[in-house]
Amino acid sequence: MFAALHEKHEHKKVLPDLEGAEHGVVMRFAPNPSGPLHIGHARAAALNDAYVKQYGGRYILRIEDTDPKRVDPDAYEMVKEDIEWLRLGITETVTQSDRLPLYYDLCKQLIERGGAYICTCENEHFKALKDAKKACPCRDQPVETALSLWEKMLDGGFAEGEASVRVKTDLLHPDPAMRDFPIFRILDAPPHPKVEARIYPLMNFSVVADDHLLGVTHVIRGKDHIANTRRQRYIYDHFGWKVPVYRHYGRMGIEGVVLSTSQMRLGINEGKYTGWDDIRLGTLRALARRGISPDAVKNAMVAIGIGDVDISFSWDNLYAENKKLVDPVANRYFFVPEPVTAVVEGAPRRMAHAMLHPGDPSKGNRELPFEGTVVLPKSEIVPDAAMVRLKDLFNVKIAWAGSSPSFSYGGDSLADARTAKAHIIQWLPARQTLPCTLLTMDGKMQGVCEPAVAKEQGKVVQFERIGFVRIDTVSESGVLAYFTHT
RNA sequence: GCUGCUAUAGUGUAGACCGGCCAAUCAUGCGAGCCUCUCACGCUCGCGACAGGGGUUCGAAUCCCCUUAGCAGCACCA
Structure with missing residues (x-):
């Protein structure tokens, strides 16, 4: 190590x-x-x-x-x-x-x-001389x-643009940018916010x-x-x-x-x-x-x-x-985008214990009660999904009557879920949700998150299976979060 | 146009000054797998580059020249 x-x-x-x-x-x-x-x-x-x-x-x-x-x-x-x-x-x-x-x-x-030297040439005139590698008359001033x-400049004897200070360099320098460039100028406007000067x-x-x-x-x-x-x-x-x-x-x-x-x-x-x-x-x-x-x-x-x-x-x-x-410090939470309400028949009521951080058990758990009705991500409720695993809870079977799904308890066995290739998905108790808007670079995602997220204002957390997000504001209307990255 | 700088994988970067140890580093990305009650993290394997052309040399990513490409500056801005 x-x-x-x-x-x-x-x-x-x-x-x-x-x-x-x-x-x-x-x-x-x-x-x-x-x-x-x-x-x-x-x-x-x-x-x-x-x-x-x-x-x-x-x-x-x-x-x-x-x-x-x-x-x-x-x-x-x-x-x-x-x-x-x-x-x-x-x-x-x-x-x-x-x-x-x-x-x-x-x-x-x-x-x-x-x-x-102080150059009082007109700008255009100086530029022409400079381009021709010639000195302006002011250059020879004693x-x-x-x-x-x-x-005189400092005392206000010149108007804006009438005079500037130039450094003597090399008028023959191949790069015209080097030739006698200016180092002071007169400016009447706008006024400087911090100091009175021209x-x-x-x-x-x-x-x-x-x-x-x-x-x-x-x-x-x-x-x-x-x-x-x-x-x-x-x-x-x-x-x-x-x-x-x-x-x-x-x-x-x-x-x-x-x-x-x-x-x-x-x-x-x-x-x-x-x-x-x-x-x-x-x-x-x-x-x-x-x-x-x-x-x-x-x-x-x-x-x-x-x-x-x-x-x-x-x-x-x-x-x-x-x-x-x-990643090492962000707490994990469930966020259910586009929540779909699901009544799960035949399932035992119980408390789910989900870790705040899988890499750091000492951080403790989030307690999520199952009371019969949950919300699930709409994207997971599709006809070819016969079973899903609610993370940290149990399996749920999905039966389809035409286009409407019904949900029933599918046992606790994680192994069953694995064999059935069921997705392990995030969920929330229907009665314990907080509306959450997740703003991404190219749009927004509406959903619900765990109420405990409200305690994370200003922090970055991970919405499981979504990515890292920063909890920006928490108000009566819910949580506003920004997507950070996956 | 003039002056100058630069060119290594998709991206960033090391190697270049002092040629050989570079069939080219590391990270990221992508792909496959493992781990895992997250599509995260971690781990394993893989993918992928010396802009092009000449030259010098026993030997060039490294030195020289040309070409091409990009960039910066050519302000009384910073």
């Missing part, structure tokens, strides 16, 4: 080593507060988290809210909740909108070093001029500033940032700062759920979705509602790893991870 445990440990997926991480790491998860976190975010969050746990160090949550157009005031709280749900090992949190003065100061320093223009750093600048200021040593992010990494290197070089180690993982295609924040928001506003946790959405709160455990999400993401190849996310693999966690 010890060997078995050891074996299992050996097979535990380990992430590839990170260069220069031997003495600990400082990593960060840097979401944009535009909505709740979804599975895509979970990959970055989990990968960084796993590395910080592996090597030890600090894990910074950095809220990147430097674009007021992409800030949803409610998202700050949602992101925080989602991260708590994921149980990330966050050691500190910073919000970029709190740090504007820091960026302004660093920008001034960059200008003083001759690494940046440092003093640049500094005073920067002051000069905003662009991501490439604030990221470098913060990564340096916070001592970030390793960055794991999607490969959509590869070009940004190259751009950011110019800023590091201007300052003479040490560059972190980067890893870029590939694109992850996720099917079956909606991930686009704007699409989700639109759908919610139109009433198409019930909210951010609508199970058709790919948000973490939707997964939570469906009964997916945060550890399953993290494990699945670590198993996917940091490969730079594009992959397609597998729900099967996530469900498998979740099942490993949930």
Whole structure:
């Protein structure tokens, strides 16, 4: 048994080593507060988290809210909740909108070093020059001029779009994206929900500033940032700062759920979705509602790893991870879909003892009294079924008079049921049922479940022969449950 | 178009840097069976891949080239 445990440990997926991480790491998860976190975010969050746990160090949550157009005031709280749900090992949190003065100061320093200039060219004009590998007139401005223009910018001397700060890079760089990219812009509207400002750093600048200021040593992010990494290197070089180690993982295609924040928001506003946790959405709160455990999400993401190849996310693999966690602890209950009432003739009244968990007898039993009338799943009452076995109770013979079945006691012998190839089915005493609606990804199932299910609100249980479900709400009208997986 | 990255079974992943121990790992999936008063769990067996083509080499999944395919970026978004 010890060997078995050891074996299992050996097979535990380990992430590839990170260069220069031997003495600990400082990593960060840097979401944009535009909505709740979804599975895509979970990959970055989990990968960084796993590395910080592996090597030890600090894990910074950095809220990147430097674009007021992409800030949803409610998202700050949602992101925080989602991260708590994921149980990330966050050691500190910073919000970029709190740090504007820091960026302004660093920008001034960059200008003083001759690494940046204030560009007042019209956008189209600059683009044309850039594409032709030519410098714009502003590029040659003396440092003093640049500094005073920067002051003017900060003092409101320019209207939106009239000026921006650009980094001096290499105008001959074969990739036009590298050539003198902008690092600050002016924005009058919309107002930022957290701070009064109109000069905003662009991501490439604030990221470098913060990564340096916070001592970030390793960055794991999607490969959509590869070009940004190259751009950011110019800023590091201007300052003479040490560059972190980067890893870029590939694109992850996720099917079956909606991930686009704007699409989700639109759908919610139109009433198409019930909210951010609508199970058709790919948000973490939707997964939570469906009964997916945060550890399953993290494990699945670590198993996917940091490969730079594009992959397609597998729900099967996530469900498998979740099942490993949930199966050992989920209580078992009967749920009878499309219940059919059956009076069983000639059967003795008795109490059925069904285990709450077959793998853990210490959890005890559910007591289900048989009083003559039961409900059975409609799908099991078919003409070619001459006998069924009510699980933990007894056998029932089915006789057909035309299209109407009648039920009679078929003995207690399990062996008889086996010989007759009778299905062992779930059932409920007719007088002890709780209406239950089971919501699945593609519809709903109506049925009845054991009244004791009401005590499991918020938990994942297994409806025998159906699958794992999360008991969402319990009200006077019954139970609402979400299907997790088989 | 330009710049760059990548290509292992249905899916994910190991092996690739330092060619031979790889007739290719593990997980998941699927199939068969065992176990079982759940169609779950567990166990056993099986299925299934080095994108294609050249080259280097005694020897290539691993190195080089080409082709094909996919992806990312080329924003005053992150």
